[in-house]
Amino acid sequence: MSLVRIFIVDDHPMVIEGMAAMIQREPNIELAGFAMNAASCLAYFVNNTVDVVLMDINLPDKSGIDLCRELKEKHPAINILAISSFNQGTYVKSMMEQGASGYIFKNVTREEFVEAVTSVASGKEYLNFEAGFAMREEKHRMERLPVLTRREKEVLHLIAEGLTNLQIADRLFVSQSTIDSHRKSLLAKLGVKNTAALMKFCVENGLIKL
Amino acid sequence: MSLVRIFIVDDHPMVIEGMAAMIQREPNIELAGFAMNAASCLAYFVNNTVDVVLMDINLPDKSGIDLCRELKEKHPAINILAISSFNQGTYVKSMMEQGASGYIFKNVTREEFVEAVTSVASGKEYLNFEAGFAMREEKHRMERLPVLTRREKEVLHLIAEGLTNLQIADRLFVSQSTIDSHRKSLLAKLGVKNTAALMKFCVENGLIKL
DNA sequence: CATAAATTCCCCGTTTCAGGGGAGGAGGAG
DNA sequence: CTCCTCCTCCCCTGAAACGGGGAATTTATG
Numbered sequence: 001m002s003l004v005r006i007f008i009v010d011d012h013p014m015v016i017e018g019m020a021a022m023i024q025r026e027p028n029i030e031l032a033g034f035a036m037n038a039a040s041c042l043a044y045f046v047n048n049t050v051d052v053v054l055m056d057i058n059l060p061d062k063s064g065i066d067l068c069r070e071l072k073e074k075h076p077a078i079n080i081l082a083i084s085s086f087n088q089g090t091y092v093k094s095m096m097e098q099g100a101s102g103y104i105f106k107n108v109t110r111e112e113f114v115e116a117v118t119s120v121a122s123g124k125e126y127l128n129f130e131a132g133f134a135m136r137e138e139k140h141r142m143e144r145l146p147v148l149t150r151r152e153k154e155v156l157h158l159i160a161e162g163l164t165n166l167q168i169a170d171r172l173f174v175s176q177s178t179i180d181s182h183r184k185s186l187l188a189k190l191g192v193k194n195t196a197a198l199m200k201f202c203v204e205n206g207l208i209k210l
Numbered sequence: 211m212s213l214v215r216i217f218i219v220d221d222h223p224m225v226i227e228g229m230a231a232m233i234q235r236e237p238n239i240e241l242a243g244f245a246m247n248a249a250s251c252l253a254y255f256v257n258n259t260v261d262v263v264l265m266d267i268n269l270p271d272k273s274g275i276d277l278c279r280e281l282k283e284k285h286p287a288i289n290i291l292a293i294s295s296f297n298q299g300t301y302v303k304s305m306m307e308q309g310a311s312g313y314i315f316k317n318v319t320r321e322e323f324v325e326a327v328t329s330v331a332s333g334k335e336y337l338n339f340e341a342g343f344a345m346r347e348e349k350h351r352m353e354r355l356p357v358l359t360r361r362e363k364e365v366l367h368l369i370a371e372g373l374t375n376l377q378i379a380d381r382l383f384v385s386q387s388t389i390d391s392h393r394k395s396l397l398a399k400l401g402v403k404n405t406a407a408l409m410k411f412c413v414e415n416g417l418i419k420l
Numbered sequence: 421c422a423t424a425a426a427t428t429c430c431c432c433g434t435t436t437c438a439g440g441g442g443a444g445g446a447g448g449a450g
Numbered sequence: 451c452t453c454c455t456c457c458t459c460c461c462c463t464g465a466a467a468c469g470g471g472g473a474a475t476t477t478a479t480g
Contacts, residue, residue: 012295012316014323018228085222085295106222113224149456162407164436177459184439194466195437197372199409203420210414359426374466387429394469404436405467 004121008034009041009067010056010083015106019054022110029117038062045075052121055100057084057091065094072099081120089138090206092131102126103135145205146189153207155182160199160208214331218244219251219277220266220293225316229264232320239327248272255285262331265310267294267301275304282309291330299348300416302341312336313345355415356399363417365392370409370418 035041057064079101119126245251267274289311329336
């Protein structure tokens with residue numbers, strides 16, 4: 001097996017140290033460098049390249065999802081292994097869609113970590129158990145969630161702002177009857193019976209960001 | 211300065227490795243041991259003790275807040291330094307109330323980390339900039355938040371479940387007029403005009419856990 | 421014990437929401 | 451062109467919520 005050169009993007013010094021320590025014990029993995037934000041990561045890859053990038057999802061200046069897409073556009077050969085603290089299925093799904101080759105959570109063991117890096121380096125996909133589970137959950141959630149139209153989403157967000165149907169109608173320059181219809185559709189599609197339940201459902205399912 | 215013996219409680223191997231690596235370079239700090247869950251942490255302290263415990267807030271089997279309280283009850287001499295990934299002001303406040311001597315986020319630099327450990331070891335309190343800011347924010351938030359009575363909270367949660375005033379009245383064995391009154395108080399106290407705004411406000415301010 | 425706060429309940433009226441139905445026009449997909 | 455979805459608007463009725471008041475009883479709290 002050939003030498004795997006990796007680059008770390010994470011804003012937690014202690015995580016960088018930890019990964020570096022794990023890697024040091026592996027003879028066939030080499031740490032080429034690291035960055036603590038998206039900007040300096042992109043700067044590095046102007047004149048350099050590596051085999052694998054270990055990328056945290058939460059960066060101070062940019063989301064890991066955006067950085068992943070940009071990096072993949074410019075350097076399609078680099079395999080990206082996403083690393084995240086919490087198991088939000090939506091993040092796992094997004095990262096894989098943006099071209100990541102793997103996804104692990106920060107509570108993986110050293111053995112799993114090394115396996116993930118070598119797997120991704122050889123072009124294979126790697127999801128640790130929790131990440132795979134989270135992604136399947138997310139896909140299942142997306143499937144059973146009804147599709148809201150553009151107008152319905154607009155109305156939903158204005159409802160969440162505390163506006164009445166009449167106020168929403170004025171805001172969108174339509175009749176109150178129209179908003180009434182949209183509101184009825186929302187309740188029907190999401191299977192709830194009143195405004196409170198509507199709000200709860202939408203917050204729980206990420207239809208409204210607070 | 212004397213030798214500081216520390217113990218780490220964190221369920222992320224790479225964070226333990228990282229902190230261990232940082233500590234190794236400090237001659238006057240010694241890593242006595244570590245645990246990856248609350249249970250094995252408590253087991254360790256049956257027959258051992260240390261100067262400082264570095265404790266993650268999110269543990270698989272118990273919340274760091276509970277573990278902090280238990281540990282402080284049994285070993286008041288141990289100084290606890292809380293370590294957390296995200297800056298939830300409510301966590302910072304809770305941990306300090308449960309007897310923690312310090313709180314830092316995982317994105318601290320090595321220098322800040324070492325300073326925090328030595329500070330806490332010598333009995334002083336240590337909050338890194340973000341943690342201090344988050345706690346002040348939280349305190350300020352608590353102060354301006356109106357106090358809800360027990361009954362109002364009950365009604366609030368049942369409203370969030372999507373129940374109507376009549377259904378809530380049946381559930382609590384009171385008249386619908388009563389629930390009407392409580393609901394009016396909620397709207398008045400929280401300064402909102404309808405159910406949607408009520409839900410949004412309560413979710414944003416942690417009055418409702420989803 | 422006296423006072424304050426919380427809980428309970430009622431009146432009135434108005435506004436908003438919920439649920440049922442129908443219907444015409446715009447625009448995209450096949 | 452045709453079908454279908456979306457957006458628009460309307461009718462109706464009943465239920466629920468909002469807003470303003472008042473008042474009795476229990477429960478903390480000083």
